[in-house]
Amino acid sequence: MRFDDFGQSDNIRNRRGEGGSSLGGAGLVGLFYLFRMVFSRFGIIGVVVLGAGLFFLSGTGLSPLGSNSSGSHEAATSEYDQLVGAVLLSTENVFNDVFQEEGLGDYPEPILNLFAGRITTRGCGGATSAVGPFYCPADSQVYIDTSFFDELSQRFGAPGDFAQAYVIAHEVGHHIQNVTGISDQVRSAQQRARGDAERNEYSVRLELMADCLAGVWAGRTQIQLEQGDIEEALRAAAAIGDDTLQRRSSGRVVPDSFTHGTSEQRQRWFATGYQARDMSACDTLNTDRL
Numbered sequence: 001m002r003f004d005d006f007g008q009s010d011n012i013r014n015r016r017g018e019g020g021s022s023l024g025g026a027g028l029v030g031l032f033y034l035f036r037m038v039f040s041r042f043g044i045i046g047v048v049v050l051g052a053g054l055f056f057l058s059g060t061g062l063s064p065l066g067s068n069s070s071g072s073h074e075a076a077t078s079e080y081d082q083l084v085g086a087v088l089l090s091t092e093n094v095f096n097d098v099f100q101e102e103g104l105g106d107y108p109e110p111i112l113n114l115f116a117g118r119i120t121t122r123g124c125g126g127a128t129s130a131v132g133p134f135y136c137p138a139d140s141q142v143y144i145d146t147s148f149f150d151e152l153s154q155r156f157g158a159p160g161d162f163a164q165a166y167v168i169a170h171e172v173g174h175h176i177q178n179v180t181g182i183s184d185q186v187r188s189a190q191q192r193a194r195g196d197a198e199r200n201e202y203s204v205r206l207e208l209m210a211d212c213l214a215g216v217w218a219g220r221t222q223i224q225l226e227q228g229d230i231e232e233a234l235r236a237a238a239a240i241g242d243d244t245l246q247r248r249s250s251g252r253v254v255p256d257s258f259t260h261g262t263s264e265q266r267q268r269w270f271a272t273g274y275q276a277r278d279m280s281a282c283d284t285l286n287t288d289r290l
C-alpha cells in the first residue's frame with residue numbers, strides 16, 4: 001500500500017498523552033501522603049529534599065508523574081499514525097461516495113482517537129489496550145492503540161500495512177452499521193433472542209458485515225495497493241477469527257460461543273465486499289449462508 005502522499009484525515013485525535021502517568025489521580029494522592037509522612041518525620045528540610053529529588057527525576061524522565069507515554073515511542077508510532085490518517089481519509093472518500101449512490105444522504109464521518117495504554121471514552125466509559133481496537137456506538141467514535149498493530153504482526157502472525165488498514169476499515173464498518181440504524185435493529189433482536197447461542201449469532205452477523213464493509217472499502221480505495229496487500233488483510237481476518245483465537249487460548253473450539261465468526265467466514269465476507277464493491281453484498285442479517 002502506497003499511502004505516503006495520499007493525505008491525512010482531519011478526524012484523528014491524538015490522545016496518547018492522556019493515559020499519561022499510569023498512577024494518574026492515585027499518584028497525586030500517594031504523593032500527598034508521601035510529603036506528609038516525610039514532613040512528620042524529617043520536618044520542612046525533608047520536604048525540600050524530597051521536592052528537589054522529584055524535580056530532578058522529572059528532568060530525567062524517571063519521575064512517577066512524568067511518564068508521558070508519547071515521547072519515547074514517537075519514532076515508532078509516527079509511521080502508524082500516518083497509515084491511520086491515510087486509511088481513515090480513504091474510508092471517508094469511499095463511504096461519502098457510497099452513501100450518495102445509495103441515497104443515504106451525507107456520510108457522517110467518525111472521529112478516530114489514538115490512545116496509549118488506557119483511555120476514557122465519551123460514551124463507553126474507560127478502556128485499556130487489552131480490548132483491542134473498538135468502536136463506541138454511544139459517541140460514534142473509533143478508538144485505537146496502535147501497539148495492537150505490533151501484536152497483530154508478532155502474536156497473531158499477520159504483519160503488513162494492509163492488515164492494519166483492514167482493522168481500521170472494520171471499525172469504520174461498525175460506524176456505518178451504527179449510523180444506518182443496523183446496530184440498533186440487531187440490539188433489539190438480541191433482546192428478544194431465546195438464549196446465548198442466538199444472541200451470539202446476531203453478534204457474528206454484525207462482525208461479518210463489518211468485515212464485508214472493510215472489503216467494500218478495500219475494493220474502492222484510491223490508495224494504491226501493492227502485490228500481497230489483499231493477502232495481508234485476509235491473513236489478519238483469519239488470525240482474529242473466533243475459532244482460531246479459541247484454539248490458541250483453550251485448545252478447543254466452541255461454535256455457540258462465537259461472537260465474531262470463524263476464520264473462513266471472516267475471510268470470505270471480506271472477499272465478498274472486496275469483489276462486489278457494493279454495500280448491498282454485505283447483508284449478513286438476511287442470508288442463510290453465513
Ligand SMILES: [Zn+2]
Nearest residue numbers: 170174207210
Ligand atoms: Zn468488530
